[in-house]
Amino acid sequence: MTEEKTKKIIKTIKVDVDKCNGCRACEVICSAFHATPEYSSNNPARSRIRVIRDPLKDIYIPVYAGEYTPAECMGRDKYTIDGKEYDECAFCRASCPSRDIFKEPDSGLPLKCDMCESDPPLDEPLCVQWCLNDALTYEEREEDVEEEVEQEELEIGLEALADKFGLDKIMDTVARMSMKD
Amino acid sequence: MRYAETGYNLEIDLARGNIERVETDPRDTELFLGGLGTSAKILWDRVPPETDPFSPDNLLIFSTGLLCGTPAPGANRTIVTTYSPQTLLMAYSMMGGFWAPELKHAGYDKVIFRGKSPNLVYLWINNDNVEIRDASHLQGKGAVETAELIKDELNDPKAQVAAIGLAGENRVYMASIEQGRSSASRLGIGAVMGDKGIKAIAVRGTKDINIARPAEFIELCNEVLQYIKVREEKPVPGVMPILAGLGSPQEMKLHDEKWHTENFMWGNSRTRRKDFWNKEVEKKWKESQENTRTRLVSCYNCPMKCGALISVPGISTYMMKCFSKLTYTMAAYSDLDFGFRIAQRATEYGVDGFSTPQVMAFGLELYEAGILTDQDMEGMPSDNEERFYWLLDRIVRREGIGDILADGTYWAAQKIGKGAEEYAHNNIKKHEQLPLKLSMLNPVYFLMYSTGEKINITQIEGQFPQAPFATMEEREDFVKDWIQVPDEKFKQYLLDWEFRGENSNPYYPTVQMSCEIVDWQETMHYIDDALGICAGLSSFPLKPPYHIHNYPTLISSGAGIDMDEAGLWQAAKRNRTLVRAINVRRGMRRADEKPPEDHWKKRFPELEEELLDTYYKFKGWNNEGIPTRETLQELGLDDVAEDFVQREIVKDAEDTPSDDISAGKEKE
Numbered sequence: 001m002t003e004e005k006t007k008k009i010i011k012t013i014k015v016d017v018d019k020c021n022g023c024r025a026c027e028v029i030c031s032a033f034h035a036t037p038e039y040s041s042n043n044p045a046r047s048r049i050r051v052i053r054d055p056l057k058d059i060y061i062p063v064y065a066g067e068y069t070p071a072e073c074m075g076r077d078k079y080t081i082d083g084k085e086y087d088e089c090a091f092c093r094a095s096c097p098s099r100d101i102f103k104e105p106d107s108g109l110p111l112k113c114d115m116c117e118s119d120p121p122l123d124e125p126l127c128v129q130w131c132l133n134d135a136l137t138y139e140e141r142e143e144d145v146e147e148e149v150e151q152e153e154l155e156i157g158l159e160a161l162a163d164k165f166g167l168d169k170i171m172d173t174v175a176r177m178s179m180k181d
Numbered sequence: 182m183r184y185a186e187t188g189y190n191l192e193i194d195l196a197r198g199n200i201e202r203v204e205t206d207p208r209d210t211e212l213f214l215g216g217l218g219t220s221a222k223i224l225w226d227r228v229p230p231e232t233d234p235f236s237p238d239n240l241l242i243f244s245t246g247l248l249c250g251t252p253a254p255g256a257n258r259t260i261v262t263t264y265s266p267q268t269l270l271m272a273y274s275m276m277g278g279f280w281a282p283e284l285k286h287a288g289y290d291k292v293i294f295r296g297k298s299p300n301l302v303y304l305w306i307n308n309d310n311v312e313i314r315d316a317s318h319l320q321g322k323g324a325v326e327t328a329e330l331i332k333d334e335l336n337d338p339k340a341q342v343a344a345i346g347l348a349g350e351n352r353v354y355m356a357s358i359e360q361g362r363s364s365a366s367r368l369g370i371g372a373v374m375g376d377k378g379i380k381a382i383a384v385r386g387t388k389d390i391n392i393a394r395p396a397e398f399i400e401l402c403n404e405v406l407q408y409i410k411v412r413e414e415k416p417v418p419g420v421m422p423i424l425a426g427l428g429s430p431q432e433m434k435l436h437d438e439k440w441h442t443e444n445f446m447w448g449n450s451r452t453r454r455k456d457f458w459n460k461e462v463e464k465k466w467k468e469s470q471e472n473t474r475t476r477l478v479s480c481y482n483c484p485m486k487c488g489a490l491i492s493v494p495g496i497s498t499y500m501m502k503c504f505s506k507l508t509y510t511m512a513a514y515s516d517l518d519f520g521f522r523i524a525q526r527a528t529e530y531g532v533d534g535f536s537t538p539q540v541m542a543f544g545l546e547l548y549e550a551g552i553l554t555d556q557d558m559e560g561m562p563s564d565n566e567e568r569f570y571w572l573l574d575r576i577v578r579r580e581g582i583g584d585i586l587a588d589g590t591y592w593a594a595q596k597i598g599k600g601a602e603e604y605a606h607n608n609i610k611k612h613e614q615l616p617l618k619l620s621m622l623n624p625v626y627f628l629m630y631s632t633g634e635k636i637n638i639t640q641i642e643g644q645f646p647q648a649p650f651a652t653m654e655e656r657e658d659f660v661k662d663w664i665q666v667p668d669e670k671f672k673q674y675l676l677d678w679e680f681r682g683e684n685s686n687p688y689y690p691t692v693q694m695s696c697e698i699v700d701w702q703e704t705m706h707y708i709d710d711a712l713g714i715c716a717g718l719s720s721f722p723l724k725p726p727y728h729i730h731n732y733p734t735l736i737s738s739g740a741g742i743d744m745d746e747a748g749l750w751q752a753a754k755r756n757r758t759l760v761r762a763i764n765v766r767r768g769m770r771r772a773d774e775k776p777p778e779d780h781w782k783k784r785f786p787e788l789e790e791e792l793l794d795t796y797y798k799f800k801g802w803n804n805e806g807i808p809t810r811e812t813l814q815e816l817g818l819d820d821v822a823e824d825f826v827q828r829e830i831v832k833d834a835e836d837t838p839s840d841d842i843s844a845g846k847e848k849e
Contacts, residue, residue, distance in 0.1 A: 021476075021477060021478050021479040021484070021485075021486045022478050022479060023479040023480065023481060023482055023483050023484065024279075024481060024482060025254070025482045025483070025484065028252050028482045029252060032252050032392075032395075032399065035389070035395075037395060038395060038396070039252070039392060039395035039396065039398065039399040040391065040392055040395045041389035041390060041391045041392060042250075042251065042252055042389065042390055042392070043286060043387065043388065043389045043390065044286070045286070045386075045387035045388075046389075053338075054338065055361065055362070055478065055490065055500070056325070056329065056490070056497075056498045056499075056500075057498075058475050058476055058490055058492075058498075060476070105387035105388075130406065131484075132406065132409065132410060132413075132484035133484060133486070
């Protein structure tokens, strides 16, 4: 166990919805980049960024595909901001059974933004490059990750489990899980 | 595999309710590219020239352009083609927005309607599922309202809807088709849609669009975006603000309207108000604009912001673009607040923002002149602005005087008589034009106004400046990075062009130069209209990102069609000639090719004749403006040549025009 602090690069796409002109260029270039071979086709339905639009209500929110979730939340949220009522779960990034975005249109497989990972790496994700209105901007920063804290959290968690199931059972389970790997 | 296009059209027979998915011939794409080109080919092949616009045999074609839906920025235009009830000639009117790319993703290049539906319907295209649905519950609904209702009822907020309002349903000749922030407004295509009983077309698509040589294509797209950035940062100096940048004139962004309000005509294109714009007006209009404009918006895959969301307190939100901001305001001698308010109602009714205000001002002028009487105008309010609302309501419902005015100023004047014809003074080929009256004839514009098949003063301009630059320094500065010119000689034309003296309008640019400039400008438009790329990024503004030098590679890498500059120029010429041929077969002749009588104060009949003579020759047309056999054959349009002989449009292979051709087909 090391107590050294490690560095982590945090990649952030900053979304300024006020600057969005609703053109969906981000969807176009995202789906083109992720086609195989690269740029050989495009299709916003496969994009890992979608502009949630309700033009007449002045709703334009670019949202990125996050993790896949096999089950939807126990309840849904619905925001009203500055008098504008947004769709249920509008700001959520999950590829979720509750809605049809962030899924391949034919197979239904989940989509997830990978920040245009490529070799050599791009300066910025392409949606950012194609957004000439600066609704999308990119920021990278380094953060110290304090391993110590994680260690502490882990121990607290394990203690709780040990209290509940007994330490032996926990050790058995850990052994069995590591054999599976 | 087909690239950029899908290779399929939808054929809808409205009378029988039959829907077919038909594979298209890739050779047609090679010849006519797509969009306007292939639609013109279909119109030529399938609709006989004697067909009445409101006949079931008339086709109404909704087309994407060849590059629509690809990553090419601004490739989003829907091109609608049919015969116009107003001009009786071919109509092609276009709209941006989001509809065409969605249709491509659904798997189709065009939707072709024939026949008439016995009751009001709408078409729902959801990838492979296409159905004609009852629209009786949408009868009389606004165009914007209809789109929202349809999306709700289909439970598909991502569907794109093109719809008509009451005006289209009632076959008003200036009825538009509205869609998103855009509309196809000119020449009465909304009336044809209404005549066919189609309230709307909703489309949703989730299929791929394929690119032939991806790396090369995307590289070009990136260059286009980079160039747009450069142009945004560096407006063209020495021209008025609306001409300095890209896109359509940035009416939604700018609030300084000194130029428009003092140079364009008010009322029925009559009065110039030279000292109109002052601090007080500016303050008030700026307030009107800033209080109602919620956001600047664009069309699909375009970084520009030519449109705006307009929310006037108390009335429902709509989207506006370009010059409709001022057409109602100026027709009524009113202010911007009125303009924003009445345009909301007009958008829901679905009417052309150029023709409609002019028709209303025309009606009021006739009333003031005593040609229309109190009896004709029974029930008209006394307040000026209220009169415009009243007339708008009558026109779209075809009630009373509205029924006559609904046919536009030309036909209304014919019906009213008593000298009303004099008041329908701002038309080209029976169609209302921009309210612009100028002093000195401009030879380039004379040719474009007179011979443009679009029959529309707006959007036929191009990349050659509208006026000379005052100093040689400015000219040299302009030409030094003018990469768009097809030939270096155009730079010299501009360098030598002066405000006064020998090298000024109307004799300079010379007749020959004028023909060359017009040829360049319209060639770029015909390319755009085939590719579905917005003129705002190409043929319309000065120094655009798309031009004759990068288009060939964009087409070949995108669509997999071999293309070089000469080949592309030839394809555009083929399309331009085919559209001309369609109109010639409908009866259009030299006598119809003229600008509004009073467009310029200083006219030069001999020069104008020479301009037409030379231009026709330059184009390979005979003296009546009819493409010659040789020209047609060179373009591979042999069937057109044969048809002309068979119909005795030309007497023989020598292209001598027949004697008994009446100029301009008249309706009984």
